[in-house]
Amino acid sequence: ASVALPNANYxxxxxxxxxxQFTIAxxxxxxTWGTDSFTYDGTAKTITATASGLCGSDSLTVxxxxxxxxxxYTVTASLSFPDDVWADNTTxxxxxxxxxxxxxxxxxxxxxxxxxxxxxxxxxxxxxxTNDTGVSISSNDTDVASVSPSSLVSSGTITVASSxxxxxxxxxxxxxxxNYNATSTTISVxxxxxxxxxxxxxDAEIATMV
Numbered sequence: 122a123s124v125a126l127p128n129a130n131y132x133x134x135x136x137x138x139x140x141x142q143f144t145i146a147x148x149x150x151x152x153t154w155g156t157d158s159f160t161y162d163g164t165a166k167t168i169t170a171t172a173s174g175l176c177g178s179d180s181l182t183v184x185x186x187x188x189x190x191x192x193x194y195t196v197t198a199s200l201s202f203p204d205d206v207w208a209d210n211t212t213x214x215x216x217x218x219x220x221x222x223x224x225x226x227x228x229x230x231x232x233x234x235x236x237x238x239x240x241x242x243x244x245x246x247x248x249x250x251t252n253d254t255g256v257s258i259s260s261n262d263t264d265v266a267s268v269s270p271s272s273l274v275s276s277g278t279i280t281v282a283s284s285x286x287x288x289x290x291x292x293x294x295x296x297x298x299x300n301y302n303a304t305s306t307t308i309s310v311x312x313x314x315x316x317x318x319x320x321x322x323x324d325a326e327i328a329t330m331v
Contacts, residue, residue: 147206150174152181152198157219161191161300168219170198179205191223191300226252226301230293230308235281237266237312243282246308250276254298258291265289266310283312 155169167187175181179202186196199214206212231247250256255274260266260281266289269280281291289310297303 147204148174148176149208149210150179150200150205151208152215154196154217154219157217159219159221161189161221161224163189165189166221168196168217170196170217172198174208175205186219188221191221193218193220195219223300223302226250226295226304228252228256228293228295228304228306230306233306233308235266235308235310237281237283237310242284242312243280245278245280247278248273248276248293250295252295252298252301254296254301256293256295258293260289260291260310262287262289265312266291266308281308281310283310286312288312 151173153171153173155171157168159166165187166189170181170183170186172181179200182199182201184197184199185194188194196217196219197214198217200207200212203212207215228248228250230249232244235244235246237244248256248258250273255272257272258268258279259271260268264285265283265287267282267284268291269282273279279293289312291308291310292305293308294305295301295303
């Protein structure tokens with residue numbers, strides 16, 4: 122900076138300088154991240170970045186801060202003006218990790234218990250679920266309780282049929298996917314006096330005697 126004398130009646134004191142250096146220090150910028158954990162629901166999620174210390178038209182440039190699917194992501198915030206500096210006296214872009222958690226898939230069956238007999242050897246069960254990869258259905262004893270179909274890609278009906286007396290458990294499971302956690306439910310099946318097909322008449326006679 123330079124100093125001008127007001128008129129000729131003034132003179133600088135001996136040794137005084139006409140110029141003086143001065144410094145404008147960089148104003149530190151701090152950043153605060155918003156909510157960093159979400160749960161998948163099919164809608165886009167955005168993590169916010171709020172800066173304090175910016176002047177005038179200075180701003181933050183934020184990228185990778187909006188996502189829809191479950192996962193772990195890294196958001197980046199950059200200073201827009203070259204003279205800006207972070208509070209830690211650095212200028213490199215700041216990164217922050219944020220997540221969208223998987224949702225728990227909903228799963229229900231119209232009946233969790235079935236009783237089958239000779240007059241009613243099969244029954245239909247409605248399976249309702251929210252998942253993007255479907256469900257699988259299995260039985261721990263296919264003679265007492267066979268299931269069809271063995272999988273569904275959307276909510277629907279399965280048939281449980283019996284050809285032998287006894288007890289069995291049918292398990293309906295949603296498949297784990299990018300956006301949903303796996304879950305399962307069971308159907309308890311009791312079969313009594315169900316007709317059994319024998320390979321030979323001798324087998325049938327032995328079974329009758331037993």
